[in-house]
Amino acid sequence: MAEATNSDIGGENQSFKIRRLEISDKRKGFIELLGQLTVVGSVTDEEFDRRFDEISSYGDDHVICVIEEESSGRIAATGSVMIEKKFLRNCGKTGHIEDVVVDSRFRGKHLGKKVVEFLMDHCRSMGCYKVLLDCSVENKAFYEKCGLIHKGIQMSKYFD
């Protein structure tokens, strides 16, 4: 396992900690935070625990990062990354960043950039030759500040 990075992010009156998702984060607003990104639905404790275990079973190949606001104990930001193992590029690896969101109450504190940097650092430590993510055109400038560049387009199909 690569070393998990726990680090403090200083603010004026706020202190944030960035780390991997823990099973207790369901009680700290993690699911409600995802609801600021898209439809979440109702996730029972049992469903949460089962999905947490499924994702954890991938070890360093599927990592979910969270930032906790320490005084309130609330999850203020999150993002995830999956490591894809390929045959091309000398059996290379690619990181796929997904579901980056910052709680609307904590925006303007560069927490989104910290999440992306955490995930990119993880990809680097795993030996990935590149990292990818899809976003809306509106978020292009944010990801450029994180060091990514616009390359292709995203195609999607939603099943019924």
Add this chain to the structure above:
Amino acid sequence: MAEATNSDIGGENQSFKIRRLEISDKRKGFIELLGQLTVVGSVTDEEFDRRFDEISSYGDDHVICVIEEESSGRIAATGSVMIEKKFLRNCGKTGHIEDVVVDSRFRGKHLGKKVVEFLMDHCRSMGCYKVLLDCSVENKAFYEKCGLIHKGIQMSKYFD
């Protein structure tokens, strides 16, 4: 495990079989085919076998599809899909299609569409609520024919 789909694709004088990647496909031109997509480098038999085993350990969560031309025993087309497990969308799943390529000698036979349909069928059978892929603007029309629509943009960073 979901049932693997093996099916015959009839042609005029050619017969193709679509199936999952097998370890013997290294000798059938699989790596050379990836070289028509991007840089492959030199992959030894040991490296190939190790990566094959790593990907196989994910079972139905990482599937590589190939189409074999039966008379020559050559791999004519390929594509892969990773299944991502999320918390959002009621602990939903997303399929990520990657590395779709058809051998230049076998183009115009709709093999690319067959690969994408195989991978999308797999996503459906795994209970994904959507499937995503990134491509160049030039390939947009092809993926529209496969039933996908243009949604967002792809951002990337290559590590040194």
